[in-house]
Amino acid sequence: MRSKQNLVIVGGGSTYTLGIIMSLVAEKANFPLRKIVFYDNDKQRQEKIAKASEIILKENYPELETFTYTTNKQEAFTDIDVAFIQIRTGGLRMREQDEEIPVRHGVVGQETCGAGGMAYGMRSITDMVALIQDIRSYSKDAWILNYTNPAAIVADALNREFKADERILNICDMPIAIMHSYASMLHKDVWELVPEYFGLNHFGWFTRIYDKEGNDLTDTIKNKILEEGFIPKDKEIAHDESWKQTFKQARQMLIDFPEYLPNTYLQYYLYPDDLAKKEEIGNTRARQVINGREKRVHEQCDQIINAKTAAMIDIESDIHGVYMIRAAASLVYHLQETYIVIVENNGIISNIPNDAMVEVPASLTKHGPKPYVVGEIPRFYKGLIENQLAYEKLVVDAFYENSYTKALQALTLNRTIVHAPTAKAILNDLIKANQGYWPALK
Ligand SMILES: NC(=O)c1ccc[n+]([C@@H]2O[C@H](COP(=O)([O-])OP(=O)(O)OC[C@H]3O[C@@H](n4cnc5c(N)ncnc54)[C@H](O)[C@@H]3O)[C@@H](O)[C@H]2O)c1
Numbered sequence: 228m229r230s231k232q233n234l235v236i237v238g239g240g241s242t243y244t245l246g247i248i249m250s251l252v253a254e255k256a257n258f259p260l261r262k263i264v265f266y267d268n269d270k271q272r273q274e275k276i277a278k279a280s281e282i283i284l285k286e287n288y289p290e291l292e293t294f295t296y297t298t299n300k301q302e303a304f305t306d307i308d309v310a311f312i313q314i315r316t317g318g319l320r321m322r323e324q325d326e327e328i329p330v331r332h333g334v335v336g337q338e339t340c341g342a343g344g345m346a347y348g349m350r351s352i353t354d355m356v357a358l359i360q361d362i363r364s365y366s367k368d369a370w371i372l373n374y375t376n377p378a379a380i381v382a383d384a385l386n387r388e389f390k391a392d393e394r395i396l397n398i399c400d401m402p403i404a405i406m407h408s409y410a411s412m413l414h415k416d417v418w419e420l421v422p423e424y425f426g427l428n429h430f431g432w433f434t435r436i437y438d439k440e441g442n443d444l445t446d447t448i449k450n451k452i453l454e455e456g457f458i459p460k461d462k463e464i465a466h467d468e469s470w471k472q473t474f475k476q477a478r479q480m481l482i483d484f485p486e487y488l489p490n491t492y493l494q495y496y497l498y499p500d501d502l503a504k505k506e507e508i509g510n511t512r513a514r515q516v517i518n519g520r521e522k523r524v525h526e527q528c529d530q531i532i533n534a535k536t537a538a539m540i541d542i543e544s545d546i547h548g549v550y551m552i553r554a555a556a557s558l559v560y561h562l563q564e565t566y567i568v569i570v571e572n573n574g575i576i577s578n579i580p581n582d583a584m585v586e587v588p589a590s591l592t593k594h595g596p597k598p599y600v601v602g603e604i605p606r607f608y609k610g611l612i613e614n615q616l617a618y619e620k621l622v623v624d625a626f627y628e629n630s631y632t633k634a635l636q637a638l639t640l641n642r643t644i645v646h647a648p649t650a651k652a653i654l655n656d657l658i659k660a661n662q663g664y665w666p667a668l669k
C-alpha cells in the first residue's frame with residue numbers, strides 16, 4: 228500500500244491544471260493523495276480553475292481529505308510532500324510579445340526557442356528562485372518538479388542557485404508526447420517503449436527506441452514516419468493545426484538527417500528562415516492559445532461551476548499530467564522507473580561540458596534521478612548542442628550580471644538569429660517590452 232502524499236500545484240490557474248486534476252484522478256492508485264492545494268499569485272485566475280477542480284474532485288476523488296486554494300505561500304507550502312511548478316511570469320500577454328517582436332525583425336518568434344525563449348527565461352528566473360526558496364522554508368524535504376518554461380534556462384538558473392538540493396527536478400513533456408505518437412504508429416502503449424535519448428531541453432534526439440523485451444523498434448519507426456508522415460496523437464494536440472505542422476516537419480528532419488529521431492523543437496533551429504516566413508503577427512502561437520486552449524478551459528470551468536457537476540464535461544487525463552505524476556511517484560516510492568529528465572551533465576555526455584543541463588533518460592529513485600551514461604556524441608550533435616548551450620549559459624549570465632553585452636552575445640549565437648544587428652534590434656525591443664520583469668541590463 229503506497230503512503231498518501233500532500234501535493235501543491237504552483238500556478239493553480241494554469242490552462243494545464245484541469246488536465247492534471249483528471250490525471251491525478253486516473254493515477255490515484257499509483258500516486259494516492261491526502262491533500263491537494265493550489266497556489267497562484269493571481270487570485271481570480273486561480274479561483275475559476277479551483278472551483279471547477281473542487282467539483283471534479285468531490286465527484287471523482289472521495290478519498291482525498293483536503294482540497295484548498297490560496298494566494299498565501301505559507302498556507303500553500305506548509306506540510307507538502309510534492310510540488311508541481313507551472314507558472315508563466317507575465318502571462319500569455321507577455322508570451323504574445325515574445326513571439327511578435329522577433330517576427331517583426333524577420334526571425335522565428337517562439338515561446339522557448341530563440342529570442343522569445345530568452346525573453347521568457349529572463350522573466351521566469353526571479354519568480355522561480357523566490358518560489359523554491361519559499362517552498363523550502365516551509366517544506367524542506369518536498370520533491371519539487373518544475374516544468375515552467377523555458378525549462379533549459381530555468382534549469383540552469385536553479386542549478387546555480389540550489390546545486391546541493393537533490394530534490395529539485397526539471398522535466399518536459401515533449402519527449403513523451405513524441406513517444407506517444409511512435410507508440411500509436413506501432414499500435415502499442417506509450418509505456419511499453421524504452422527510449423535512448425540525449426540533448427538539451429527542446430533540443431534533443433532519440434537514438435534508439437526499444438520495447439520492454441529489448442527489441443529495437445527504431446528502424447520500424449523511422450520507416451513508418453518516412454512512409455506515412457508523423458502526426459501528433461495526444462488528444463490535447465491531435466487536432467491543433469500548428470502542432471500538426473510541427474509534427475509533419477519531423478519527417479523532413481528525418482529525410483535530411485536520418486541518423487536519429489529528432490525532437491520536434493529542432494525545426495526552429497534547422498529551418499529557421501522557413502519557419503520565420505510562415506509566422507504572422509496577430510496570429511502568434513500565444514494568440515492561438517488565448518483563443519483556443521485558454522478559452523476552452525475557462526468555458527469548461529464555467530459550465531462545471533454553473534451546473535455544480537462535471538458529469539457532462541469531456542475532460543480526460545492527458546499524457547502531460549500522467550508523465551509528471553508517474554515521475555513524482557517514481558521518486559517518492561523509489562520505483563526506479565526510467566523517465567527523460569533534465570539533469571546536470573557531469574560526464575553523462577562525455578564530450579560536452581560538465582555543467583550543461585542535459586535532457587537524458589534517468590532512473591528516478593528516492594535518492595533523486597540516476598541518469599544513464601550516454602558517452603560520446605557525434606560531431607554534428609556536439610556542434611549544435613555546444614552552440615545552443617553557449618546561448619543558454621549566456622542568457623543566465625546576462626540575467627545575473629545585468630549584462631547587455633552577454634544578452635547580445637546570446638542572441639547573436641542563437642541559430643534562429645545569427646545576424647548581430649538583428650540581434651541588437653530585437654534585444655532593444657525586448658528590453659522595452661520587459662520593463663519591470665527583467666533586471667536592468669547595462
Ligand atoms: N516543460 C514542459 O514540457 C511544459 C509543458 C506544458 C506547460 N509548460 C509550462 O507550464 C506553465 C503554464 O503554462 P500555461 O500555458 O498554462 O500558462 P498560464 O498563464 O495559463 O498559467 C500559469 C499560471 O501561473 C500563474 N503565475 C504566474 N506567475 C506566478 C508566480 N510567481 N507565482 C504563482 N503563480 C504564478 C499565473 O497567474 C497563471 O495562473 C508555462 O511555464 C508553460 O511553459 C511546460
Ligand SMILES: O=P(O)(O)OC[C@H]1O[C@H](O[C@H]2[C@H](O)[C@@H](O)[C@@H](O)O[C@@H]2CO)[C@H](O)[C@@H](O)[C@@H]1O
Nearest residue numbers: 376399400401404461463464512516545546547
Ligand atoms: O504552444 P502550446 O502552449 O500549445 O504548447 C507549448 C508546450 O508544448 C509542449 O508541450 C505539449 C505537450 O508536448 C503535449 O503532450 C500536449 O500536452 O500539449 C503540450 C502543448 O500544448 C512543450 O513540451 C512545452 O514545453 C510547451 O510549453
Ligand SMILES: [Mn+2]
Nearest residue numbers: 378399400401
Ligand atoms: Mn517542454
